[in-house]
Amino acid sequence: MxxxxxxxxxxxxxxxxxxxxxxxxxxxxxxxxxxxxxxxxxxxxxxxxxxxxxxxxxxxxxxxxxxxxxxxxxxxxxxxxxxxxxxxxxxxxxxxxxxxxxxxxxxxxxxxxxxxxxxxxxxxxxxxxxxxxxxxxxxxxxxxxxxxxxxxxxxxxxxxxxxxxxxxxxxxxxxxxxxxxxxxxxxxxxxxxxxxxxxxxxxxxxxxxxxFWSLFKYSIDGIVNFSQFPLDIAAFVGFFSALISGLAILFIVIRYFVDGGDPTSGWASTVCIILFVGGIQLFCLGIVGKYIGKIFMEVKNRPLYLVKDKK
CATH class of the missing domain: 3.90.550.10 (Spore Coat Polysaccharide Biosynthesis Protein SpsA; Chain A)
Incomplete structure (x- = not known):
């Protein structure tokens, strides 16, 4: 045969x-x-x-x-x-x-x-x-x-x-x-x-x-296509950030009543915290956006390729 x-x-x-x-x-x-x-x-x-x-x-x-x-x-x-x-x-x-x-x-x-x-x-x-x-x-x-x-x-x-x-x-x-x-x-x-x-x-x-860059992007596509772990990371980072922020607020309130006065001296630390939290949010949005982008390309239902010549 x-x-x-x-x-x-x-x-x-x-x-x-x-x-x-x-x-x-x-x-x-x-x-x-x-x-x-x-x-x-x-x-x-x-x-x-x-x-x-x-x-x-x-x-x-x-x-x-x-x-x-x-x-x-x-x-x-x-x-x-x-x-x-x-x-x-x-x-x-x-x-x-x-x-x-x-x-x-x-x-x-x-x-x-x-x-x-x-x-x-x-x-x-x-x-x-x-x-x-x-x-x-x-x-x-x-x-x-x-x-x-x-x-x-x-x-x-x-x-x-x-x-x-x-x-x-x-x-x-x-x-x-x-x-x-x-x-x-x-x-x-x-x-x-x-x-x-x-x-x-x-x-x-x-x-x-x-x-190297094209291989790196290809590997990212492989991870996104076959794992939801990056979304889990985004959820964990968001939860952890919210938890730390809540504890920090509780600490500031307690210190205010214990020590008295205004606990927020200076603006530099406040700006750093805002930028840090903003960076985390953008990071998580980027992960979610990657998956949304994949969905966007799928629902367009475009052909994978177009043929110019064949024999």
């Missing part, structure tokens, strides 16, 4: 890596038993030669290579979801085009999936060699934090790189939410997953489009 493997490849300014990725996967093709490959390159609004490189591959191998090109950059999550929608294989994998997801693991991943009752075989990095230390530190902190405050467990170092069965893909497609965090969605579904480990791989060419 021959299985069809759909390979979803989000691309954003990856002109140099597209042909290298295709060749690397083709080199592994001989080790894939009874597997027919289907490529879906998703051009996420790149304005360099990424689309031209994909079109060149498509022209050379029109039977297996397909692409979707967005009107602008909608983000990796939108590109990933688009690929899941377009994939027709009974097996589906998501891979980074920069070859940080080693294609050499595909035979083992598929074999594991075939010879077990798993719904998904994922991957995670056991090391972060070659990655800036500050980024590695915050990545580890993120996984520790989200696994403490969320009911959805996300494996530390887990990648989007995984091979999924068709039932799992169909289930993911039933979650068309605008604010997406795929690592969380993959885990939230509860599908039986086995993780294979590997050493960190560096990019084969080009530069990553993920800056």
């Amino acid at each position: 021959t299985d069809k493997l759909s390979i979803i490849v989000p691309c954003y300014y990856e002109e140099e890596t597209v042909p290298l990725f295709y060749q690397a996967v083709e080199n592994v093709k001989k080790d894939l038993e009874n597997i027919e490959l289907e490529y879906w390159f998703i051009n996420d609004g790149s304005t360099d030669g990424t689309l031209a490189a994909i079109q060149k591959l498509q022209a050379a191998d029109p039977e297996h290579v397909h692409y979707v090109s967005f009107t602008r950059n909608f983000g990796k999550e939108a590109a990933l979801y688009c690929g899941l929608q377009e994939a027709t294989g009974n097996l589906v994998t998501v891979m980074d085009v920069d070859l940080q997801d080693p294609p050499e693991m595909l035979p083992e991943m598929i074999k594991t999936l075939r010879n077990s009752d798993y719904d998904c075989v994922g991957t995670y990095r056991v090391s972060r060699d070659g990655e800036p230390r500050i980024r590695s530190f915050f990545a580890r902190m993120f996984y520790r934090l989200i696994n403490k405050i969320s009911d959805t467990e996300i494996v530390d170092g887990a990648r989007d790189y995984r091979v999924m069965t068709r039932p799992m893909v169909n289930a993911i497609l039933e979650m068309p939410e605008y604010n997406r965090f795929s690592k969380g969605l993959f885990s939230w579904g509860g599908f039986k997953t086995k993780y294979l480990e590997y050493e960190n791989q560096e990019r084969v060419a080009g530069e990553t489009s993920w800056s």
Whole structure:
């Protein structure tokens, strides 16, 4: 029996890596038993030669290579979801085009999936060699934090790189939410997953489009999407602030009757207290506003992406 493997490849300014990725996967093709490959390159609004490189591959191998090109950059999550929608294989994998997801693991991943009752075989990095230390530190902190405050467990170092069965893909497609965090969605579904480990791989060419700030915002989205803990923080801070203020007022009233006279000498301390309480209020409003903003984007019901070209 021959299985069809759909390979979803989000691309954003990856002109140099597209042909290298295709060749690397083709080199592994001989080790894939009874597997027919289907490529879906998703051009996420790149304005360099990424689309031209994909079109060149498509022209050379029109039977297996397909692409979707967005009107602008909608983000990796939108590109990933688009690929899941377009994939027709009974097996589906998501891979980074920069070859940080080693294609050499595909035979083992598929074999594991075939010879077990798993719904998904994922991957995670056991090391972060070659990655800036500050980024590695915050990545580890993120996984520790989200696994403490969320009911959805996300494996530390887990990648989007995984091979999924068709039932799992169909289930993911039933979650068309605008604010997406795929690592969380993959885990939230509860599908039986086995993780294979590997050493960190560096990019084969080009530069990553993920800056520290973009990764930080992405992690915040992940926390907000899969935990209400920030709202609990806002509630706790508000309650604690009100409690301390009430005790302070009680103390001032008691001191007034015990010592007599005006206990409020000077205005500097009063201004500091006002600014402190105001800062707490703004902090709590910011947390609530983040969730309201997510709701606002969801209820608009806009499409996750717009297609400019497809083949």
